[in-house]
Amino acid sequence: MNLRMAMYLTMATASLSSSSCWAFSRSSALTTARLRRSSSTAVSGYGGRRSSSTTNAAAANYLQHQNHRSQSLSANAKRSEQQTRLFSTTEEISDSTTSNLSEEETLASLKSPFLQTMRDRGFLFQCTNLSELDALLTEATSKNEAVSAYLGFDATADSLHVGSLLQIMILRHLQQSGHRPIVLIGGGTSKVGDPTGKDESRIMLNDDIIKKNTDGISQVFQKFLTFGEKSVEEAIMVNNDEWLSDLKYLQFLRDYGTHFTINRMMSFESVKQRLAREAPFSFLEFNYMILQAYDFLELNRRYNAQLQLGGSDQWGNMISGCELGRRVDGKQLYALTAPLITTSDGKKMGKTAGGAVWLNADKLSEYDYWQFWRNTSDEDVIRFLKLFTELSLEEIEKMAEWQGADINKAKVVLADEATALLHGRECLAAIHDTIDTMFKGGKSAEASTEGLARIFVSEDELNAEDGVKVIDLFVKLGLASSKKEARRLVQGGGAKLGEEKIEDEFAVIAKDDFDEKNELTLRAGKKRAGVVELK
Numbered sequence: 001m002n003l004r005m006a007m008y009l010t011m012a013t014a015s016l017s018s019s020s021c022w023a024f025s026r027s028s029a030l031t032t033a034r035l036r037r038s039s040s041t042a043v044s045g046y047g048g049r050r051s052s053s054t055t056n057a058a059a060a061n062y063l064q065h066q067n068h069r070s071q072s073l074s075a076n077a078k079r080s081e082q083q084t085r086l087f088s089t090t091e092e093i094s095d096s097t098t099s100n101l102s103e104e105e106t107l108a109s110l111k112s113p114f115l116q117t118m119r120d121r122g123f124l125f126q127c128t129n130l131s132e133l134d135a136l137l138t139e140a141t142s143k144n145e146a147v148s149a150y151l152g153f154d155a156t157a158d159s160l161h162v163g164s165l166l167q168i169m170i171l172r173h174l175q176q177s178g179h180r181p182i183v184l185i186g187g188g189t190s191k192v193g194d195p196t197g198k199d200e201s202r203i204m205l206n207d208d209i210i211k212k213n214t215d216g217i218s219q220v221f222q223k224f225l226t227f228g229e230k231s232v233e234e235a236i237m238v239n240n241d242e243w244l245s246d247l248k249y250l251q252f253l254r255d256y257g258t259h260f261t262i263n264r265m266m267s268f269e270s271v272k273q274r275l276a277r278e279a280p281f282s283f284l285e286f287n288y289m290i291l292q293a294y295d296f297l298e299l300n301r302r303y304n305a306q307l308q309l310g311g312s313d314q315w316g317n318m319i320s321g322c323e324l325g326r327r328v329d330g331k332q333l334y335a336l337t338a339p340l341i342t343t344s345d346g347k348k349m350g351k352t353a354g355g356a357v358w359l360n361a362d363k364l365s366e367y368d369y370w371q372f373w374r375n376t377s378d379e380d381v382i383r384f385l386k387l388f389t390e391l392s393l394e395e396i397e398k399m400a401e402w403q404g405a406d407i408n409k410a411k412v413v414l415a416d417e418a419t420a421l422l423h424g425r426e427c428l429a430a431i432h433d434t435i436d437t438m439f440k441g442g443k444s445a446e447a448s449t450e451g452l453a454r455i456f457v458s459e460d461e462l463n464a465e466d467g468v469k470v471i472d473l474f475v476k477l478g479l480a481s482s483k484k485e486a487r488r489l490v491q492g493g494g495a496k497l498g499e500e501k502i503e504d505e506f507a508v509i510a511k512d513d514f515d516e517k518n519e520l521t522l523r524a525g526k527k528r529a530g531v532v533e534l535k
Contacts, residue, residue: 106130112137114177118336120393121386123170125312125339128322133307133334137179146180146232149307150299152240152292154186156193156205158216159360162372163350166341166387170309171235172224181235182305183221184295185214188244192288214239220359223422236303243298244291252294259327260290260320268316289317296321300331312337341387344379355481359422365453366419366427367434368478371527373415381410389417434529449519453477453530459511462534467508470497473522477530489524496523 110116112134118124127133140147151167153160160168171181190210205213218237221227228234265271268289274281292314299305308318318335325333341349350357357372358364376384385396391413399410416428430450455476461468471486474495480486487505489495495502497513498521511534513520518534 110134112141112177114174114179117173117177118170118338121173122383123166123173123338123387124336126315126335126337128319128335129332132332133336136306136334137177141178144232146178147307148180148182148303148305149174149309150182150184150296150303150305151309152184152186152189152295153217154193155190155210155213155217158213159358159363160217160220161350161359162357163341163348165359166338167309167311168221168224169388170338171221174309175225175233175235178233180233181225182299182303183218183225183235183237184299185218185237185239187211187214187239187241189240189288189291189295191241191245192284192291210241216360220422238299238303240291240295240298244294256290256294256324256328259324260293265289269313289320292317293320293324296333297325297328300325300329300333306332307334307336309336310338311340313340344377355478361423364478365530366423367431367452368528369422370415370419370428370431373418374411375527376411376414378407381407381414385410385414385417389414389421391417449521449529449531452521453479454533455530456533456535457509458535462509462511467510470495470502470507470509470522471505473509473530473532474524477522477532479522479524479528479530494525497521498523 107119107130110119110130114137115124115130115134137147149171151171153164153167171183175181187210190205190213193204221235221237225235226233227237265286271281271286296305296308296318308321310318315335315337318337322333322335325331343349357369373384373388382396382400385391385399386393399413402410419431420428434449434452455473457468457473471480471483471490474480474486474489475483480489486495490502490505493501497509509520509532514532514534520532521529522532523529
């Protein structure tokens, strides 16, 4: 199959109502029929693709990325085959496109710097009314105005993890292109719980936990975005609890419930997967998609948000928001999704053997964050450089030609640039010093431990009847995800205290184990370490 035909097959998306928004696709009856016969290659969406001489390279890169996500793409393909109405309506679903241009021509002709960046760096997966959105963004830029776009983050933990970084980078590129990011904290929707991708209901969170989590996740955005009111592109942060918690149930149902059908909601992949597994699916969770759609309507009314950004797993909910705005307020709203990122071996990004890769420094040290990126596989490093750094595409294309040991240099660049964006470039010196002295033949007594994860113990804890067990410290430092894993690490010879191998899985530490700085260093394997400090 030639590359051009492969691109056509991979760029099919669900048809939408003719007076609303369209997924950018070739949605003719013939194409749909072909997709039904070739579901293994069809996807709901398309990937970022560069124009002119780099078109084929970027298209090939996207096709390679598709293979890494076969299961999720298969689900997307099934959605693209269905011509189901998003809402109760008498309008017919049209099979025509909103432009006479082909997909490749439309992508190549994008004028908006933001959409060009999304396309060229691999962020662009699905978009409604792409040509119209491009015109809207371009016109706003020519008038020194900004289009407001939002992205939502539920407060389900007290820190975001690296799986959310792709969305944060999208907001950063949006602001750098002269448009206004709206960070929506899901204080209200967190009381319900997003069922997407979950086999069971989320744990119910009380108001105090949601408040704590909201405070925890909010701090990271300050590192990537500029907030304020001095210029049109400065970001704002809002919480959907402001409007969701004050809704009157019966009035809400009367005003908006008629615009949603159970038929359509049951066709959502998150619902079908849960029901297929015969897992309980509460009425509370079933309402999440309605609340997310209502968020878009409310944000448009309050802040003139015209574009919703998100991951491709949110596509159905996002389209519902576009359609609700059109039906209720007669507004043209847009949705743009990025692909769900998995590693080359098909694993969901953001998890390691030691647990989640958190963005807050109090949950994961700068050193461990750097190591996460340094451990990127050879197959992923160039793709991640495009998505998670701000290096120019020209620089990245040069690195794509590196072979052998030089690929490891590209991984160091990735780790440096990604870590600098989150924690500041000033932390890199300590990280590299730690690596040079601790993992390249240096003695631990001379090693810098500044960049390592750190926990504290007291003399009272050391003198307690049970003492402080080494395996407990490995877990607290994030060097092992559980005591069982810590024991396996000891049994396998990969656990060290300083330079000495730990032989006894029941060992406890003593005051004599600490150096003159009242520190001891625990190591897990060759590249991971943490510090226990006596306070």
